[in-house]
Amino acid sequence: MSRKDRKVTLRTSVGFGLTDIMGGGAFTIIGAWLLFFYTTFVGLTPVEAASIISIARVVDAIISLFIGSLTDNFLKNKLGRKFGRRRFFLLIGSPLMLTYILLWVTGMNYWYYLFTYLLFEVVAAMVLIPWETLPSEMTKDFNERTKMSTARMFISGTGTFLATFVPGLLISYFGTDNSYAYFINGAFFAVLFAVCVFIAYKSTWENELSPEEEKALLANSNEPRSFSKTVNSIVEVLAGYVSTFKIKSFRKHLAIYIFSFTAKDVFNAVFIFFCVYALNISAATGANLLSLSIIGIPTTILSGILFAKIGPSNLFKIAYSTMIVCLLSFWAIYLVKPSSMIVVLFVIAGIYQIGRSMLEFTPWNVYPFIPDVDEIVTKQRREGLFAAVMTFFRKTSVAIATMIVGFVLEFGGFVKGQTTQSPEAIQTIVYTLVIGTIVLLLIALFIAFTFKLNKQTHAILVNEIERLKNNGSKSDVDPKTKEVVEELTGYHYDNIWDSEVAESKKWKIS
Numbered sequence: 001m002s003r004k005d006r007k008v009t010l011r012t013s014v015g016f017g018l019t020d021i022m023g024g025g026a027f028t029i030i031g032a033w034l035l036f037f038y039t040t041f042v043g044l045t046p047v048e049a050a051s052i053i054s055i056a057r058v059v060d061a062i063i064s065l066f067i068g069s070l071t072d073n074f075l076k077n078k079l080g081r082k083f084g085r086r087r088f089f090l091l092i093g094s095p096l097m098l099t100y101i102l103l104w105v106t107g108m109n110y111w112y113y114l115f116t117y118l119l120f121e122v123v124a125a126m127v128l129i130p131w132e133t134l135p136s137e138m139t140k141d142f143n144e145r146t147k148m149s150t151a152r153m154f155i156s157g158t159g160t161f162l163a164t165f166v167p168g169l170l171i172s173y174f175g176t177d178n179s180y181a182y183f184i185n186g187a188f189f190a191v192l193f194a195v196c197v198f199i200a201y202k203s204t205w206e207n208e209l210s211p212e213e214e215k216a217l218l219a220n221s222n223e224p225r226s227f228s229k230t231v232n233s234i235v236e237v238l239a240g241y242v243s244t245f246k247i248k249s250f251r252k253h254l255a256i257y258i259f260s261f262t263a264k265d266v267f268n269a270v271f272i273f274f275c276v277y278a279l280n281i282s283a284a285t286g287a288n289l290l291s292l293s294i295i296g297i298p299t300t301i302l303s304g305i306l307f308a309k310i311g312p313s314n315l316f317k318i319a320y321s322t323m324i325v326c327l328l329s330f331w332a333i334y335l336v337k338p339s340s341m342i343v344v345l346f347v348i349a350g351i352y353q354i355g356r357s358m359l360e361f362t363p364w365n366v367y368p369f370i371p372d373v374d375e376i377v378t379k380q381r382r383e384g385l386f387a388a389v390m391t392f393f394r395k396t397s398v399a400i401a402t403m404i405v406g407f408v409l410e411f412g413g414f415v416k417g418q419t420t421q422s423p424e425a426i427q428t429i430v431y432t433l434v435i436g437t438i439v440l441l442l443i444a445l446f447i448a449f450t451f452k453l454n455k456q457t458h459a460i461l462v463n464e465i466e467r468l469k470n471n472g473s474k475s476d477v478d479p480k481t482k483e484v485v486e487e488l489t490g491y492h493y494d495n496i497w498d499s500e501v502a503e504s505k506k507w508k509i510s
Contacts, residue, residue, distance in 0.1 A: 006205060008144040013151035015203020016138075019090070019131050022193040024156030024360070026100060026124065028163035029189065031268035032290055033182065034103065034117075035402070036283070039416045041106050041179040042113065046414055050406020052114045057399035060121035064129060064391040065241060071130040071384045086130035086137060086384075090201040093127035097193035104186035106179045121395070127197055129391050133383035135368040137206045140462070143308075149365040150304035157296035157357055163189070165294070168287030176283050240382070244389050248490025249373045249453045254393060256316060256444050256451065257363040262397045263323075263440035264359060269405045270433040273414075277421045278334050278430050279341070289349040296357030303361040311454030315362050320445040322355030324438050331434045369458050373488050376465050377496045408432055452487050460484045468497045 006012075030053075038049035071085050079088055102116040135148045166188065170181035245251055275286030306315050329348045338344060367390065371383045412428025414421055421429075464481050468474070474497065477485075482493045489496060 006138070008139050008141075008148055010147070010151070012138075012203055013148045014155065015199055016131075016134060016148055017152035017155040017200075018196040018203075019127065019200040020152050020156035021159040021162075021196040022097065022124065023128055023159070025159030025163040025189060026120075026193060028160045028268070028293075029167065029185070030103075031265055032164065032272060032287075033167060035269055035406070036272050037104070037179070037182055038113065041182070042108075043416065044110065044113070045416050046406040046409040048110060048406075050402045052110070052117055054399040054403035054406075055114060056118035056121050057395040057402075059118055060125055061392045061395035061399070063122055064125040064395060065388050067125055067129045067388060067391075071133070084206045086133055086206055087201050087204060089126050089130045090197055090204075093123060094194050094198040094201065096123045096126075097197060098190045099123055100190035100193060101183075101186045104179075104183045106183075125391060125395075129384065129387050131200065132364070132367065132387045132391075134204050134206070136371050136381070136383045138204065140372075145368045146304060146308060146365065149368065150300060150307075150361075153303065153357075153361040153365070154297060154300040156360065157293065157300050160296060160360075161291060161294040162192075163293075164287055164290035168284055168291055171284045171287060240385050241389055241392075243378075244374070244382075244386055246490065247370070247374050247377065249451075249488045250370050250386065251490075252447055252451050253363065253366055253370060253453070254390060255447050257390065258393050258397045259440050259444035259447070260316070260320065260359050261363070261394060262401045263437045263444070264356060265398050265401050266405060266440065267327075267433060267437045269402060270409075270429055270436075273409070273429045274330070274334075274433045278426050279337075279345075281342070281345075285342070289345060292346065292350045292353045293356070295350055295353045296360075299354050299357040300361055303358050304365075306358075307362065307365055308455055311456075312362050312366050313448050313451040313454065315358055316448035316451070317445060319355045319358035319362065320441045320448070323352060323359065324441055326352035326355065327434050327438050331430065334430055366453060369453060372458065372462060372465065373453070376461060376468070376485060377489050377491055379497060405432060405436075457484050457488060461488060465497075 034053065035046070035049050038044040038052070039046055042049075044052075067089075071089065082088075083091055099116070099120050103113075103120060105112075105116075135145045138148070139145060167181070167185050170185050171178075174181040174184075271290065272283055272286045275281050275289065276283055303315060306318075326348050330345075333341060333344060333348070367386070370386050371381060374380070374382055374386065408428060409425070409432070412432075413425035414428065415425070460481050461484060464477070464485060474493070477493060485491075485496060486493055
């Protein structure tokens with residue numbers, strides 16, 4: 001069966017989505033536990049610990065930009081033609097998942113932890129960036145892509161649950177003062193990640209090139225490359241990244257994604273500190289509160305339905321509003337400390353996880369439709385480029401947020417290794433968790449009110465692309481279609497779907 005004739009089944013969607021056991025699980029553990037692990041068991045200060053995460057993610061973010069372009073052009077390589085320009089990286093990334101174990105070794109110096117964390121970040125990017133483009137490669141159908149994205153986020157929710165539930169069990173078994181729990185946890189997940197990425201490789205496929213496209217590609221790949229051509233290629237790649245910001249829907253999508261996920265990062269980085277030092281409950285109890293992320297699994301199904309029914313903008317609003325109410329409730333718990341505090345904490349944490357699940361579900365369900373918006377302007381498919389830009393800004397924002405959290409904790413009076421902290425340090429933890437997270441969510445919420453890409457507008461856009469591909473005249477465009485295209489792209493309609501205009505005037509936007 002030709003790959004063009006393949007249908008995206010539930011089995012295919014699950015196989016594809018298994019990679020997000022790693023995407024959802026690894027970075028949930030890192031976000032919730034690595035800063036705590038470094039300051040409690042390794043002996044690093046908050047600033048030292050935060051600098052490791054920040055430096056590694058900035059370096060990785062830069063590398064990630066080139067991974068996106070590399071996968072877009074990897075068919076020029078024999079390995080790409082044999083294994084797939086995207087899927088090849090899943091194949092080699094599977095055994096490299098075992099590097100995750102190295103993060104959780106104690107007794108090493110600062111440079112060891114910086115190197116091992118950077119190594120895992122690069123391996124993860126090498127897998128996630130090409131993997132995130134596969135829905136756009138495998139199908140153009142809105143419902144099939146939504147099926148894949150829903151399966152992905154369902155599995156991501158499972159990964160997030162395991163990433164909070166398993167550490168809680170291990171910490172309870174080995175004791176809160178035993179670092180061995182973290183090492184066992186790292187080894188278990190490293191093997192699980194490797195298996196899941198390999199299954200994703202076997203379950204997916206890529207878009208086929210026509211004989212003419214393959215011939216042109218091979219002819220281009222055999223051309224000798226001078227130094228000046230190499231430099232020009234790098235400049236073109238960088239210009240391509242800049243050009244993604246000329247797509248209006250992508251600018252808004254990226255801003256919503258970065259502010260909301262950074263809010264989640266701040267919460268995850270500080271929550272265990274909040275439980276242990278502000279509420280005086282154990283780290284194991286904090287882990288159990290985080291393990292209510294299991295609620296996100298059925299919530300993902302609901303989110304998939306709502307995504308198609310009410311659109312991503314409204315789903316963003318529900319998610320952020322829910323989380324803001326819960327954050328204010330955590331603050332109230334800290335101030336009042338009711339007698340039934342643990343029960344109330346579990347209720348609030350459960351509701352928070354509903355909002356958190358919707359927050360995580362929506363951006364990467366929107367992403368597969370962004371290259372379609374770009375295509376009507378550039379007449380190109382640039383999935384890897386957009387995935388790389390999103391990954392770059394995501395990792396850069398995490399680096400900045402983590403570094404800020406580290407500085408705030410240290411200058412707020414937090415002292416590494418102490419079982420109790422000063423009132424000033426505790427207040428710093430509380431305000432960072434509540435106010436820091438809420439401010440970021442409010443910014444994302446404001447932008448979400450202006451986001452117009454949904455099932456209906458996407459259908460109009462895709463129909464217009466097909467009409468133009470079939471030599472339809474731009475002068476015959478329907479007024480409603482013209483309005484939608486201009487709203488989604490940010491370009492005047494006269495400046496879209498024209499190779500000459502796309503090259504010479506592609507910076508002219510409305």
